[in-house]
Structure formats: C-alpha cells, structure tokens
Amino acid sequence: MTACIDPRPSPRRAPRAGARLRACLAALLPVVLAAGSVRAQPPADAPAPAQVLASALAPAATAEAVAARDARLAGDGERTRLVVDLDRAVAFRAFTLGSPYRVILDLSGVAFRFAPEPDQMRRGLVSAWRFGALAPGKARMVLEATGPVAIDKAFVLEPHDGEPARLVVDLVPTDAATFARLSASAAERRLAPPPAPAAAAPGDARPVIVLDPGHGGIDSGTTGRSAFAEKAIVLETALALRDKLEKAGAYRVVMTRTEDVFVPLGERVRIARASRAALFVSLHADALAAGDGQARGASVYTASETASDADAASLAEKENKADLIAGVDLSDESDEVAGILVDLARRETRNFSALFARSLVGRMKGAVRTHRTPLRSAGFKVLGAHDVPSVLVELGYMSTPADLKLLTSEAWRDRVTDAILQAIAEFFEPQLAGTPARAERQVP
Numbered sequence: 001m002t003a004c005i006d007p008r009p010s011p012r013r014a015p016r017a018g019a020r021l022r023a024c025l026a027a028l029l030p031v032v033l034a035a036g037s038v039r040a041q042p043p044a045d046a047p048a049p050a051q052v053l054a055s056a057l058a059p060a061a062t063a064e065a066v067a068a069r070d071a072r073l074a075g076d077g078e079r080t081r082l083v084v085d086l087d088r089a090v091a092f093r094a095f096t097l098g099s100p101y102r103v104i105l106d107l108s109g110v111a112f113r114f115a116p117e118p119d120q121m122r123r124g125l126v127s128a129w130r131f132g133a134l135a136p137g138k139a140r141m142v143l144e145a146t147g148p149v150a151i152d153k154a155f156v157l158e159p160h161d162g163e164p165a166r167l168v169v170d171l172v173p174t175d176a177a178t179f180a181r182l183s184a185s186a187a188e189r190r191l192a193p194p195p196a197p198a199a200a201a202p203g204d205a206r207p208v209i210v211l212d213p214g215h216g217g218i219d220s221g222t223t224g225r226s227a228f229a230e231k232a233i234v235l236e237t238a239l240a241l242r243d244k245l246e247k248a249g250a251y252r253v254v255m256t257r258t259e260d261v262f263v264p265l266g267e268r269v270r271i272a273r274a275s276r277a278a279l280f281v282s283l284h285a286d287a288l289a290a291g292d293g294q295a296r297g298a299s300v301y302t303a304s305e306t307a308s309d310a311d312a313a314s315l316a317e318k319e320n321k322a323d324l325i326a327g328v329d330l331s332d333e334s335d336e337v338a339g340i341l342v343d344l345a346r347r348e349t350r351n352f353s354a355l356f357a358r359s360l361v362g363r364m365k366g367a368v369r370t371h372r373t374p375l376r377s378a379g380f381k382v383l384g385a386h387d388v389p390s391v392l393v394e395l396g397y398m399s400t401p402a403d404l405k406l407l408t409s410e411a412w413r414d415r416v417t418d419a420i421l422q423a424i425a426e427f428f429e430p431q432l433a434g435t436p437a438r439a440e441r442q443v444p
Contacts, residue, residue: 065111066090068139069164071131072116073123077173079152080124082143084167086110086156094154094169096183101145103171110139125149125171132218133261140218140262145171148179200252207278207428208252209245210271212382213238214284217262222287224398231260233407234283237395241281241417248421250428265381272388279356279424280390282382285407286315287399294400297371298416300361301392302353303384304377315378315394346386353389360391360423367419368412369396369403393420 070085091108103126112131121128127144134140153170174182200206213235215221221230238255245253254275256268263271272280288295301315361374371394383390395416396403406412 066109067113068107068110068131070114071141072120073126073129075124077124077146080126080171082126082129082141082167082169082171084141086165086167089156089158089165090167092154092156092167094151096145096149096151096179098148098179098183101148101179103143103145103149103151103169105141105143105167105169106134107139107141107167109137112139125173130218132220134217135261135263136259142218143171148174148176150174150178150182204252206250206252208254208275209424210254210256210275210277210280210388211238211242211245212256212268212272212280212282214282214382215262216257216260219262222285222398224285224287224400224404226398226404228398228404228408230285230287230398233285233398234395235260237413237417238283240413241283241420244417244421245424248425251424265384268382269385272385272390277385277388279427280383280385280388281420281424282380282390282392284392284394285396285398286394287397289399295371295397296400296403297369297374298364298396299371299374299376299394300357300364301380301383301394302357302377303350303380303390349385349387349389353383353391356389356423356427357391359426360393360420363419363423363426364416367415368406 067087068084069087072083074081074083090110093106094103096103111133125146127146129141129143131139131141149171150173151169152172153168155168157166157168159165200208213231215229215231216235217231219231221234223229235257239258242253242255245251254271254277256271257263268282286295286299357375361370364370364374380392383392396407398404398407
C-alpha cells in the first residue's frame with residue numbers, strides 16, 4: 001500500500017498523479033469490499049432525497065421575482081408573530097432546526113426589497129433573524145429562537161382592499177423533546193444538489209479547475225465593519241480569474257457560484273468531485289474582531305486536521321459555520337465504500353495541495369502583500385474533497401483599512417488574479433507542455 005504514496009511529489013509528476021492513484025484504488029477495492037465494508041443501500045423503490053427536495057422546493061413559475069417589501073415581529077414570550085409583506089402570494093415551507101434553535105422559512109421566487117431597523121430584529125421568542133437568496137428562484141429567512149419553539153400557524157394571505165399579500169408565522173414556546181420530534185430529519189433537510197457540470201467535449205483532456213467564491217446569498221461573510229461584503233469582493237475576484245483562465249484556453253473552468261446565491265459547503269465539495277476537478281481554489285477575505293488589532297496580507301491554506309496556529313484554527317471554525325448561518329448545518333459526509341480508500345486518496349491529494357500552495361505563495365509574494373506567515377493549514381470543510389488538490393486563499397483583511405482599499409481596487413484584483421493564473425500554469429506545466437496526459441480520474 002505504501003508504494004502508492006510518494007511523500008515528495010514534484011511538479012513534473014503532478015499531472016500523472018491521478019492515473020497512479022486510480023490504479024492503486026482499483027487494486028485495493030476488491031480487498032476492502034471482501035472485508036465487508038459496503039454501505040447499505042436504500043430500498044429499490046425509495047425516492048432519492050434529491051428528487052424529494054427538488055419537488056418540495058420547486059420555485060413558482062413566475063416571470064419575475066415576487067418582492068418582499070417589509071417584515072416585522074409582534075408579540076411576546078408567549079406568542080410571537082412574523083409578518084412579511086409581499087407583492088403577491090407565494091409558495092413557502094417552514095420548519096425548525098436545533099443546535100441552536102432556529103425557524104427556517106424557504107420561499108419560492110422571492111426577492112427581498114427592504115432593510116429592517118435593528119429594533120425590528122428582536123422580539124419575544126426571536127432573538128435575531130436574517131434573510132437572503134439561497135439559490136436561483138429560492139429565498140430563505142432564518143429566525144433565531146430564544147429556546148425551543150413550535151410553529152403554531154404558518155399561512156399566506158392574498159392581497160385584499162389595497163393591503164399587500166402577507167406571510168404570517170406564529171411561534172409558541174415548547175419543550176426540548178417536542179421540538180426535537182417536530183424538527184425536520186437530516187435527510188429532509190438536505191438540499192437538492194445543483195445540476196452536474198457540463199461534460200467535456202469528446203477529446204477535451206484539459207484539466208478542470210473549480211473556482212469557489214466563498215459565502216453568498218443569505219451568508220454575506222465578513223464585512224470588517226465596513227460597507228463592503230466579503231461575498232461580493234470574492235465573487236468579483238473569482239469572475240476575473242475565470243475570465244483569464246478561459247482566455248488562456250488551456251483549462252476548463254467550473255464555478256461553484258456565479259451570482260449572489262448561497263451554496264452549502266458540502267455542495268461546493270461535491271461540485272469539485274462531480275467535475276473531476278484537477279484543482280479547487282476557494283477565495284475568501286478575513287477580518288479580525290474589534291479590539292484584536294490589525295493584520296495584513298494574503299494567506300494560502302491547505303487542509304489539515306491540526307491547524308498551523310491558533311488564528312488558523314479560529315478562522316476555520318468561523319468559515320465552517322457558514323451552513324449553520326444559512327439555516328441548515330450540512331455535514332460533509334463521505335460517500336466512499338471504505339475508509340481505507342479515502343485515507344489513501346486523501347494523503348496523496350494533500351501532497352499535491354501543498355505543492356500548489358507553495359507555488360501560489362511564491363507567485364503572490366511577487367505581486368501583492370502577503371501575511372507574515374502566508375502558508376498555513378486548518379480544518380476547512382470546503383477543502384474536504386479527498387481526491388481533488390484544494391487550497392483556500394484569504395485575499396486580505398477587510399478589518400484593516402489598507403487591505404480593504406486593495407481588496408476593492410481593480411488594479412489590485414488584476415495583480416492577484418495574474419499571480420494565481422501563473423501559479424496554476426506552473427502547477428500544470430508538465431501536462432500542458434506535452435507530457436502524457438493524466439488518465440481521467442474516476443470517482444471511487
């Protein structure tokens with residue numbers, strides 16, 4: 001088994017790593033299966049969870065989004081009511097989640113057109129709430145509850161006598177056991193995955209690069225106490241990098257999102273694996289809490305069970321809460337038939353992730369300001385694809401005025417995307433220069 005792993009990968013071997021790894025996995029698969037490590041299969045007539053959720057959350061067939069014009073809370077600790085004013089009635093789904101206690105409202109074809117005052121965000125059984133786009137045609141509201149609650153009533157009123165349509169949700173207190181019984185099961189909460197990436201044209205052996213702009217939709221990321229949102233800054237940077245990669249013509253590029261929508265962490269990983277990506281690059285921007293001083297510069301992270309330092313551990317914990325912030329805590333569950341195969345693939349992949357990270361830091365140092373310790377590691381869920389070399393790039397600190405000025409500068413964006421483009425070209429240089437193409441990776 002150890003012959004399948006080389007702890008010292010080189011750039012020249014990088015394009016052939018997938019072929020060697022695939023051969024090792026194929027050889028080991030019969031051994032593992034013989035040991036009985038086979039996942040149980042659902043009944044043949046059971047509908048796929050993705051199909052169930054796709055049907056349950058299908059957006060209304062409307063020409064344009066229905067505007068939500070206002071929302072407000074009323075009541076007290078015995079009964080709290082949420083009222084949302086809408087242009088017209090819409091389909092919706094309401095359910096509760098625990099750890100922490102939350103009420104989730106999924107609305108079809110709704111766009112939020114209001115900005116609530118701070119005093120509107122807390123009342124009675126609701127300690128805070130947020131809203132935003134979840135996916136094309138879907139919007140979500142998340143109400144954080146002060147304790148276990150039950151949805152007593154949830155309905156939509158049609159427009160009447162000049163009054164708008166209204167979504168009304170009544171919450172009442174309950175006990176923890178009842179809350180747990182009423183909450184949706186993990187299978188019911190899983191979001192339907194996005195459509196599979198387009199297949200390559202016959203004979204197109206170009207490596208696939210997945211670009212992952214962090215956050216999006218209901219999850220704005222950090223603001224660094226500024227008027228800017230991380231989700232917008234990293235999306236602009238990712239789109240600029242995509243354009244340069246496509247112009248180079250040597251790569252196929254897949255984006256986890258191209259607009260302001262929420263994509264769960266697990267779905268980002270699945271997009272990379274479904275695309276049979278040769279490289280996954282996640283883009284983010286950091287911020288320090290008030291009173292923690294200032295830090296500057298870009299950093300490049302690879303996945304590790306042990307963080308390289310306390311700051312890296314704290315950042316990973318914060319980023320891993322993205323799904324929780326959006327309302328659904330989706331764990332990144334492996335679909336593999338045996339842990340030994342996953343471990344084998346993961347060790348090989350981390351070698352090549354580290355190789356690319358070192359190259360990227362070198363290129364970025366020559367183009368933009370980097371952190372005093374730019375090469376770091378932490379347990380980021382979004383870097384969880386065991387068979388796709390992956391890095392997470394923190395472009396800078398939005399809490400530091402000098403960095404924020406750069407992050408919002410077109411000239412800086414051009415320099416940093418050039419540096420990433422050069423590092424990618426260096427990583428794939430053996431393959432693109434004419435060495436034998438890597439055998440197409442098969443998802444084990």
